Amino acid sequence: MFGREFIWVTVGILALIFLAAFEALAVTTVMPTISAALDGESLYAVAFSGPLAVGVVGMVAAGNWSDRSGPVPVVLTAVVLFIVGLLIAGTAATMPALIVGRLVHGLGGGALSVSLYVVVARVYPQRMHPAIFGAFAGAWVVPSLIGPFIAGLVAEFASWRWVFLGVVVLVLAAVAMLRPGLARIAAAERERPVTAREPWRISRTVWSLGAAAAVLCASVAPQLPGVLLWLGTGTAFVLAGVALRPLLPAGTLSGRRGLPVVMTIRGLVSGAFLSTEVYLPALLTGEYSLSPALAGLALTCAGITWALASWLQGRYATALSDRSSMWLGSALLLVAIAASAATSALTLSPLVAIVGWAVAGAGMGTLVPRQSGRVLRLSPPAQQGFNSSALLIADSIGAALALAATAVVFVAVAPLGNSATYTASFTFSALLAVGGLLLARRVGADTPAEDPANTPPSA
Incomplete structure (x- = not known):
C-alpha cells in the first residue's frame, strides 16, 4: 500500500484518520478549560453528544450518496464541513457557538468515516484491504500517545482555540x-452505467435525522426546570428508540440473541466508556488541580492499552471466543469505571483513576475488534453494508444517549456537591458496563451455522 501506485492515497487517508483521532482526543482533554473560559459548564455534555448524534446523519447520508454517485463528492463535502466546523469552534466567543461548530464538524466527520471506507474499496485490490484497515487502527495509536498531552500543552501555554484552528491546514x-x-x-x-447506481434511500436519512434530533433534545433537557427535565428527557429517549429501529437489525433494542445483541453490547460499552472518559479530565483538573497535560495522561494510557489489547486479541484470536472476549472486555471496563467512582467518592489519589483508565482501554481493545469481526462474519453479502453501518450507529448513538443521561444525573445530584456529582455519573456509567457484561452470555457460538443471526432490517 506504500508502493508507487498507492502511496499518496495511503498517506492522505491515514493523515485524515490521524487528524480526526487527534481532534477527538484533544477536545476531550481541553473541554474543561473551554467550558470554564466560555462559562458553558451546563452545556458540557452537549458538546460531546451533539457531534455524535449528527454524525449518524452524516454516516447514513454518505453511505447512500457514495453508492449512488461514488465517494469523491462525499469526501470533498465531508472535508468542507469538517473544516468549517473547526473554524466555527476555534473562533467561538460563546459555548452555544462552539457547539454549533462541533455539530458541523461532527456531521462532516461521520460522512468522512464512511466515504473513506468506500475510497479504500474503489482504489485498493481486495487482497490489500486487511493491510489498509490494519493501518487505520494504527493511525489511532500515535494520537492516543501524544494527542491528549499536546492538547493540554497547547491549552496551557497558548490557547485552546489552536486545538481546532491548528488542524485546518493539515x-x-x-x-x-x-x-x-x-x-x-x-x-x-x-x-458506471446508471442502472448500476444505488437509488436514493431517503427514508433512512429521515430516520437518522429523527434519531439525531431526539438525542439533541435529550442533551439539552437538563436546561429545563423541575418536572419538565424528566418529562423532556424521557420523551426524547423514547423518540430516539423509535427512530433507531429502522437503522439497526431487528431485536437490537431488546438485546436479541445473535447479531442484534452484539449491536446492543456495542451501544452499552461505548456509552459506558465515553460518558466516563469525557468527565475524567474534568475531575482531575477541577478536583485535583492537575494541569490539562497531566489530566490527558489518563487518555494516553487508555490509548496505549487499547492498541495493545487489540493486537493481542488479533494475534491470539483462538484463545478466547467472541462471547468470552465481550464478557472480559465489559468486565475490565467495569473495573476501570469503578476505580474512577472510588477516586471521586473517597478522594483517593488521582493515580487510581489514571491507572484504572488504562484498564478501560484494555477492555475496549479486547471487545471492539471482535465485535466488528463478528458482525461481518454473521452478515450475508447483501447485508454487510447495512450491518456495518448499524454497528457504527449503535456506537455513536449509545455514547450520545449515555452522555445525555449523565448530564441529567449531574443536574439531579448537583446540590450535593462536585464529588457527589462525579460519583453519581460514574456509577451510572458503571451500570451500562454491567449491562454489557450480562448480555455477553447471549452472544452465542462463534460458528455462524450454530448461531443464526442474519436478521433482516426492521424497516
Whole structure:
C-alpha cells in the first residue's frame, strides 16, 4: 500500500484518520478549560453528544450518496464541513457557538468515516484491504500517545482555540495527497452505467435525522426546570428508540440473541466508556488541580492499552471466543469505571483513576475488534453494508444517549456537591458496563451455522 501506485492515497487517508483521532482526543482533554473560559459548564455534555448524534446523519447520508454517485463528492463535502466546523469552534466567543461548530464538524466527520471506507474499496485490490484497515487502527495509536498531552500543552501555554484552528491546514494538505486517487475514482465513476447506481434511500436519512434530533433534545433537557427535565428527557429517549429501529437489525433494542445483541453490547460499552472518559479530565483538573497535560495522561494510557489489547486479541484470536472476549472486555471496563467512582467518592489519589483508565482501554481493545469481526462474519453479502453501518450507529448513538443521561444525573445530584456529582455519573456509567457484561452470555457460538443471526432490517 506504500508502493508507487498507492502511496499518496495511503498517506492522505491515514493523515485524515490521524487528524480526526487527534481532534477527538484533544477536545476531550481541553473541554474543561473551554467550558470554564466560555462559562458553558451546563452545556458540557452537549458538546460531546451533539457531534455524535449528527454524525449518524452524516454516516447514513454518505453511505447512500457514495453508492449512488461514488465517494469523491462525499469526501470533498465531508472535508468542507469538517473544516468549517473547526473554524466555527476555534473562533467561538460563546459555548452555544462552539457547539454549533462541533455539530458541523461532527456531521462532516461521520460522512468522512464512511466515504473513506468506500475510497479504500474503489482504489485498493481486495487482497490489500486487511493491510489498509490494519493501518487505520494504527493511525489511532500515535494520537492516543501524544494527542491528549499536546492538547493540554497547547491549552496551557497558548490557547485552546489552536486545538481546532491548528488542524485546518493539515486537513487541506491531507486532501491534496488524495487527489490522484480521487481523480481515478471519478473517472471510473463516469463510466458506471446508471442502472448500476444505488437509488436514493431517503427514508433512512429521515430516520437518522429523527434519531439525531431526539438525542439533541435529550442533551439539552437538563436546561429545563423541575418536572419538565424528566418529562423532556424521557420523551426524547423514547423518540430516539423509535427512530433507531429502522437503522439497526431487528431485536437490537431488546438485546436479541445473535447479531442484534452484539449491536446492543456495542451501544452499552461505548456509552459506558465515553460518558466516563469525557468527565475524567474534568475531575482531575477541577478536583485535583492537575494541569490539562497531566489530566490527558489518563487518555494516553487508555490509548496505549487499547492498541495493545487489540493486537493481542488479533494475534491470539483462538484463545478466547467472541462471547468470552465481550464478557472480559465489559468486565475490565467495569473495573476501570469503578476505580474512577472510588477516586471521586473517597478522594483517593488521582493515580487510581489514571491507572484504572488504562484498564478501560484494555477492555475496549479486547471487545471492539471482535465485535466488528463478528458482525461481518454473521452478515450475508447483501447485508454487510447495512450491518456495518448499524454497528457504527449503535456506537455513536449509545455514547450520545449515555452522555445525555449523565448530564441529567449531574443536574439531579448537583446540590450535593462536585464529588457527589462525579460519583453519581460514574456509577451510572458503571451500570451500562454491567449491562454489557450480562448480555455477553447471549452472544452465542462463534460458528455462524450454530448461531443464526442474519436478521433482516426492521424497516
